[in-house]
Amino acid sequence: MSLLVKKVLGIGTAVIVVGVLIGLYVASWATSFPETVAASGSATTTGVSTRLTLQTVAAVGAKYSPAHPDWVSYLVQSHGKWIHSTDYKVPANSDVQITVLQYDGDSGLRNPFLSQVQGTVGATETIDGKTVNAINPEEASHTFAVPEMGILVPLPGVAEEAKNQCEFAPCTMAEAHRTITFTIHTHNKGRYHWQCFVPCAAGFLTGGGGPMQTLGYMDGYLEVV
């Protein structure tokens, strides 16, 4: 083999090695999901043993998301700490009590039909202790909706004039928030997607871009196992 051929083969091998590395990078990018957080199984006064505690914030902050610190996001509590993930694992054929600590202000529902609670046990939600079956659509801040399971829970927001509003995640109980609880009943195993239906993505067209279309912020998976 001449010198030229050796050079070309050498360059070719280098190109292949770089290509494989790039390919591995792309593959890992393509398959990156938020980490799965399992609902906790501790007993509560309501008798529902499986609990999931979520938090919504107006801006997730640079600590949890260096790339998008101003994006609105859900967080989930796991072993006392707040994790920036929207992938939840719950058991099949059981009741799951979900508590959402709402730290974000209202944006208003695009489709006011979604202001009525659907698919939860009793078709109700409890907001700061008061049980209702619908909210004022203008007050909606987010929704927790699992369309494949028919679940839709509108979540009202913190009033605009409220004092001590939370700026960046994680938010503490001392800051202004609303506590919303509801219970869902899971049936078959599967991986169901959930999303927010309120156009809460500030700065994006119709409030529907960015975090509204990104896993880990306003969309996620409910893994029923």
Added chain:
Amino acid sequence: MAEPNHARRFTVLWVVASLIATPLVIVLLGPILPPGNGSQQASGHVTDNTVLLAMATPVLLLVVIYLIYAIIVFRQPKGGVLEGPAVRGNQRLQTWWIVVTSILVLSLAVYGTVRLEEDGAGSGGGPSPVVVPSGKKLKVQVIAQQWEFTYRFPEYGGVEVPHLELPVNQMVELHVTSLDVIHSFWAYQLGVKADANPNVDNVVYVKPTHEQTFEVRCAELCGIWHGAMFDHGHVVSQEAFNTWIAEQQTKYAAATKALPPYSKTYLPEPTRRAE
């Protein structure tokens, strides 16, 4: 040995194959062609597809049989360097080809137009469709949003429901619109597809002809959960529908109160960039 008459041989092969295959296609494939007979429009599609398939079969056979014939018969013998006949064209054949293909194609265009103007063919016809069936029509609005379809019945107090049920043998006037980006309402078994454009009222007519479950899918890429934007609808008897819609009106009374009045299009806030 005299050269066999390739033209005659090939023509015989092709005509015989077409005469066998075309009726087979019509009789065997026709009845099972999608999308099935769930509605008047869907049955129309089955007929159209059968006609198109029947016209495509001889064309397909013409070229494929010719190719196989040419590959088998018109070969260079092994190791040969022979030349073929220096024929550069045949005016008659070209003229015939132009005439026949033009007739075929134009008749398909006419046929398609006739079928389209007959019943709208289940395709979205815009705010003022050309073909409007006579008689009573049940108005249903399909609201597409990121990422769910909801349905609104203006004739029943403007109630909005998450799953669609329709009465059988009743002409339905679907008004498809979107609240945000372009979606597309595709009810497969009913043979209906209409794009949902924001601020546009896309009207399509469909008459389901028997009770069934139909699949609704979004057919225009609309973002992350486009693939998950599917649903099942039902066609039920008129009585079952009446019971169902009354139930829905009670069930969703709270939501109906919050809804804006029924309108052909909605442009809810925020319309531009949400602050």
Added chain:
Amino acid sequence: MSTTIESHSQPAPVRRPLLRRLVGFNLLTAVLLGVAGYYLGWFIGHQVSSGKSFKFISATDENDVALLLAYLFGVVGFLIGLGFANYPVSRLLGKPASLREKEDEGIGRYFGLCTDHKVVGMQYLVGIGLFFFIAGLNAMLIRTELLHSTPTTIAPNQYLSLVGMHGAMMMGVMTSGVLGPFANYFVPIMIGARRMAFPRIEALTFWLLMAAGFILTSTIFFGGFPTGWTGYEPLNDQAVMGMDSYIVFFALVGISMCLLGLNMIATIITMRAPGLTWSRLPIFVWSVLATSVLMVLAAPMLIATLAMAALDRTISTSFFMPGGGGSPYLFENLFWFFGHPEVYILALPGFGIVLELLPVFTRKPLWGYRLAVSGMLGVALLSFFVWQHHLFVSGINADLRPFYMLSTEIISIPTGFIFLCVMGTLWKARSSFTVPMLFCLGWTFNFLIGGLSGVFLSDTPSDTDTHGSFFVMAHFHYTIMGGLIFTFFAAIYYWVPKMTGLRFNERLAKAHFWLMFVAFNSTFMPLFVLGMKGMPRRVSSYAPNLHGLNVWVSISAFVLGFSMLIFLFNAVYSLIVVRLPAAANPWRSKSLEWQVPTPVPVNNFEQIPVIDSDPYDYGTPLGIGGTEPATAGA
């Protein structure tokens, strides 16, 4: 053909010292200046977008202004680094004109701005091959995800970005897939010219395409884009920064296409050798001319549309936003006004290659030359009148639909001419089934299926079921991949012996063809069924009853990908490692490009030839064993 050509030996290239070679206007400088331009644009973008009207940027953390400017400055820096500004600047400063760049250097001329059209052709071949390969890998990832009926492996946004990248890269890069490598290399030789009309522009189109491809792949660093290759509004406007990569990519591709077409038209019209009348022009050159006209007329539409989309995304204009008085319909119509001629840009070169190669391997003249030319020109003209067939169900004015149904049906008439010419050329032929011939026959079958499925899609009632479904996917993969890509490989196997003086390993090449043909049909034929059974496009979850068919398709797709690896291995093995020499004219072609020596001299011809007939002087009047007398020209 009467030509007088002597072999012309080139002087040995002078090797300058390494440092002198590294410093100067070359690829290394281009990359450095490109990166510098990127950061400069980013900085300027941030300064510009700090005003009141850009308040939303602080909420979205997405600075489209900065990214767009960064890309544009980066591309300008890249082009300056390659040396594209040298000629205009030197002329402004009063220096004398220089027609050539780097034509005497050694292998270095392949990595920079070279005005030799043969070098640009080789650059295109490798560059397009690279992006074709990348887009193909995306397709493999897509098919991996579709092995399951629910989303499992690939996250939904990344899946949409892969779908978009695959589509955009293929459409953007393969539009120049035949014109880039083969028209650039062979059109001047086929028409008896020494060079193209605008050699620097020719080189520019290549490097623009490379910059564009690189920009598209960089979308994954900015969140990808969710719209697929069609970039529909308003989803386009909602998308994160990765959408800007798509916009810049396609705009650069549009500019590249427009300039490429312009160059071809100017060359073919003005630089033909004496005696080369229009009726003696090789059919491949006719197809290049028809394609170029489409490129020049349709690409600017794309560039304008993308500019409007970029304005909507950055300074909040409302071309396409209903909330501000605009309309998403406008985007759909503008895009498809470009998009439909675009797919004929993809199809026409395929016609040209098949009709050019068939006479060589059937040892007969091209049958129906005038019919073929009118077919190509007819397709080119009609392609501007059919675009609304992409919008049949979108709620356009229903009165328009019969017209577009008619025009779309009519366009199949000139397409049918091409088939008649293919069949006529095969009639009583003496066919040798070399690898290029096999690919041409494969084209005939594939494009037939693709074309017939197009008839279904042009019928509005039938289109109601199949629009936006996998049926459409099958249709365009049959016409574009089964059509253009098969002829792309035919052209490679046919012309690489001329371009390099080396030949491919015959057995590997035949294995490549057969595996590709079988796997291709096995992959895309079931997609017709999937579409008819209700599977929409661009989804990663589908009805469970379609699972088995999808698994079959995915496995076939992996086999198809493997066949490409066979080709790659053959290319590396035969052309780089073993380097088997090819005969001077292995196909015994009478076309002008095979009459010049290999390697083709820098100036192509010692003396410009005088042409006295078309290149299809095959066959004997009666043929061996034939009974038909030769009829006068068609």
